[in-house]
Amino acid sequence: MQIHSTEQVVFYLLAVVAVAAALGVVFAQDIIHSALFLVVTLILTAGVYVLLSAEFLSLVQVLVYGGGVSILVMFAVMITRVRDARGPLDGAQKPIAIVAGLAIVTVLVLMISRTEWQQAIPAVNRPDESPVRVQRVITQTDKGQLMSDTDAIGHDLFTTFAVPFEVASLVLLVALVGAIYLARGEEDEVT
């Protein structure tokens, strides 16, 4: 393995810690530890996004997963008091699950390394012959102007994907209604 650039060093650092943390999520015997490992994995993934020049995505990852989701998980653990009901977190399926997991990992690694990926987005500033490519993703608008990924996402979201975007709001609405209905107290239950 040859090291070519700073990005590469950073990438491998992030990757190793992220994978280790992911293993921690699965193998930790305390649910709080699991949750904390999860936070670590998620935030490090955001770092990988930065390396891929997907700044917006990285930011969203930190805000939503690193912030919102982690806190939600913590709340859930605290409120439901899972910690009080102590018991092994993994069951009899562990060996089979490990085999299935390893099988999928093998397959994915094989697949990723053997596939010729489509270059959907024109990439500039690509350092030659670098195994880990740092790209500046720049999309062109209709009028031929260049814009950054944040602009591009915004643009796409309100043109191409306007309808799916609206549908997403419906999804959130349903989830909200469902969550409120299911979580609300029993005071209205008198018929």
Place this chain on the structure above:
Amino acid sequence: MFDSINEFQVWLIYLLPLASCLLIAAQYVIPAPIRPNPRSLSTLSILLMAGSFLLALQTLGVVMNAAEPGQMVGFGEHRWLSIAAGDIHLDVPIGIRLDGLTAVMLVVVTAVALLVQFYSQGYMAGDPGYPRYYAFLSLFTTSMLGLVLADNMLMLFMHWELVGLCSYLLIGFWFANPARPGYTSPAAAAKKAFIVTRAGDVGFLIAILLIWTRTHTFNILEIQEIAEAHRIPDHIITLFALGVFAGAAGKSAQFPLHTWLPDAMEGPTPVSALIHAATMVAAGVYLVARLFPVYEASEQAMDVVAIIGAITALVAATMGLVMRDLKRVLAYSTISQLGYMMLALGVGGLVAGIFHLMNHAFFKAMLFLGSGSVNHGTNTFDMHKMGGLRRYMPITFATFVIGSLSLAGIPPLSGFWSKDEILVDAWYENKLLFAAALTVAFMTAFYMFRAVFLTFFGEYRGGEPGGGHGGASAHGDESHDAHAQPDGGAHAPAHHAMPHESPLVMWLPLAILAVPSILSGLVNAPFFHHPFGDFILQSVPETLRHEPHPFNWGIAISSSVLAVLGIAFAALLYAGGRVRVPLSLLARPFYVLFSHKYFLDELYERAIVGGILYQGVWRLAAWFDATVVDGAVNGVARFTRGASAIMRRAQTGSEQSYGLMLTGGAALMVLFLFITALR
């Protein structure tokens, strides 16, 4: 009148029973208090059936009057659905195929149905399900007629399934009745019949799918032409023919799918007469005859048909020898005779098979109706409890004997002629099959007359304490209102009085059926130059119209002698009205010495029947039936249930295991594809 017939009139044959079914069903919408009298409903049904019968007769007349009697009268097809999708063009037509074969079947079906409906007025009188019974019966007749009229496989298959459904409904007509001791309950019998025949239908459906994808037509005539010209590979023809035969074997109770028919006897007896003797079970034979050119195109398929037919005829006949239940004797006899017909078709005897089908329909329907009449008088089907009925039920007796003689093949009754033709055809095709057929002829004569002597001769052995109609019916009137369920329903404690002749509505159909049972054989008698044969042969292409084999005096005489021997044997053993000879006789050698008759009797009953036949052959047959055949059937069922039980365990209810299954499934698929892709 017999010059021409328009298509609508032919359709009317089909539609009249349907109308009757719908009208009877419609009355259930009316509130109970103002519903029409059940009697009026059955009258309506019978009238419509009679109309259908007359039209069938007219149709037959027209077909006979054609330039070449029996030639197909074409009406063309009507498009029912039509799908054009890509390069596939699926036309599902409905249409009538009217030729000699159809016309004969139409008359047989409508005639027997009419008489059975008439008869049922007496037999089913007072049954709470009386209107429902007539609705089912009409629906069955419609379906059977549709099956016969169909000019394409799909329409045929739909009606095929419908007759199965009606058979299910009618066998299980008294679904609430418990099982008689030693027998299955009507509900279980109905289910068995349905499932076993459906097992055969799997083959039939696959055959239809196969032929459609190869020829893109459902039309029977076109399929015949294609098969005949060998425009599709031979193994496809064979596969198709065997698949169809699987369906036919299920419906016609051919070995090893015959096990449902004896149990089907739990249904009302007129139903047994119509469905399980004359029409539905013959549908399998009809189907093979209808597709005869296809079978002719495949030698292997013909052999399979002949061999299965012969095995069925033999196995069922041995079982018929030892049954105590009169209806079961008739059931096994039916299976055996159906095997006979299949054997005939398998050796190329299209005419012989259909000829026997027709004759058998008449006399077997009569025999079944006769057994129903006996049941009406004695309230039982157990022959050990009958005896001496000839004095009490003279008409039933006379007709039953005529039927038995005909079935046994005594000249000049109808059964003789068709049986003789089958024997002749078998003789020229394969001597082994001929020997089997001849053996069956002997056994048939024996078991039928065993039944006759046990039932009608000797002293009356008391019958069964009856369903409460003993007192009322001693006056011979028709009102058996309390007589709710003739075939062993709830038994009132009152002991049955002397048996009595059945009412007019019941013996009249017997008397009418006696006429064709005696005479219908003459239509194809050799000295009339086989008019029936020519008529039927018009329905197959010219190349397949073989000259009939010449009448063979040797075969005719030997089969007649064997039949007479069988009757004589039965007379010797059972004419005295003995059911079985007491064991003590063996211990008294002097007595035995002095009464040779009894010695023979004992020899037969104990040694031959009891020792060899009963213990040996029948036990073997019964064992084979119970272990291998039922075992295979049950084994499939058990395997299915076992597999099902194991698979069910996968459903643990634990979320983790579900997730694992999901992931594992995906992983397995990916791996599988990897292996195939990286190959």
Place this chain on the structure above:
Amino acid sequence: MNPDYSLLIPEYILAVWAALVVAVDVMMPKLRRDVPAYLAALGALAAGIASVLYIDVNKGFEAIPGVTIMHVDDYTTYMRVLLCGIAVFILLMSAQFVRMRLSHAGEYSAIVLVATLGGMLMVEGTELITSWIALELLSFCFYTLVSFARRELRSNEAGLKYMLLGAFSTALFLYGLSLIYGVTGTTTYDGIAAALSNRGEDLTLALVVGFVFIIAGLGFKVAAVPFHMYTPDAYQGAPLPITAMLSTTSKAAAFALFFRLFTTAFLPAHEEWKWMIALIAAVTMMWGNLVALQQTNLRRLFAYSSIGQVGFMLIAVAAATQDAGSSLLFHMAGYAVTNLAAFTIIVVFFNREGSDEIADLAGLAERQPFLALAMVTALFSLAGMPLFAGFFTKFMLFVSGWDAGLEWLSGVAVVASLISLYYYLMVIRQMYVIAPRVPGRFRTPALLWGVIAVLVVGVFFLGIWPAPLLDAADTAAAFLFRA
């Protein structure tokens, strides 16, 4: 140029109507609790009528020029009408049930409408992200609806199981989509098809893995083995009308998406995924029908029966020909009518008896002959007897499978449908042969009587005169293969 927003009028109707139903429910607290369901049924009817107006319209929804994210054609119209029709019947059978057993009738009915909306979008979608978000909309509605009987532990459990596994399968699905995007560089169906055709014979591993993950995700939605595990629990735990909806709306929409995606976008790679789906189909139909033999609970029986039916429907996806498409659409309609009839009967029985055990059906023929007879009709149709809808729809499926070179699969299907007959007969036996445990007849409410009667007539109509619907299905399917 703006896209043609008028193509989505039925969706607007459903969305606005859903909001309206909630608003009415909130504004008028005194309202009887079955009224929102009837109101919502009207909305579904309106959307259905609006959908009918799109017959013969064949137009893409071009978000930006050249990017068609949705397509309104006869395929869409057929499915839209079917989904709206299902919604009407679901809401009608829900009304009394909701009144008796659930709270928040307004939200319940609104979510049923939104689920239908999601289903419609799934059918229309011709772009991966649009289809996926529509699928999510449908799924979220179902997560909520399945656990709607929140006082019942079983419902909560079912909802949770469904949601967790659903999220998991969505992840797989999404990963699959990303792989397809990674290989082809586009998310529109047309673009993917073009990219796949240009690849030639060359098989990319990422593509295959993508197919597997997409099949796994969709297989979960339609409940194909081995992704079916949630089905019996969800069917048993969900409020009864939602069980009916799971077996109809969810399946119909997912299959519509499945078929459109695989026959338009992925058709050039047919050889790669044909065997995968055929294999799953065979396993699914055998598994579903075999395990059904062991069931004692009516809903679990129907869960496994529906799994078996999924196996039959997958034949069409594997075949991926035009007549497979028409027979799939045809089967879906026949299956929906039959299943709705069966479930309406179960709802009536459940409303009255509070039980869904097969054993408790004993003697139904004496207690309520109409229900028993209607149930027999539905069961025979499911078993594929002639004269009933099921025969023709199944027959067409088997023929199309056979024609596409999947003879063995059609053979397995015939055997599987024979097995299915057995457990349907067990239910019939229970109703007709066994003496009732509770004596006394009861009446079917007039409205539900009418609903059942209409559905039973529908079953017979499709069994005897299938031509009109089959023609419609064929026209609809032709649109997918017009290229």
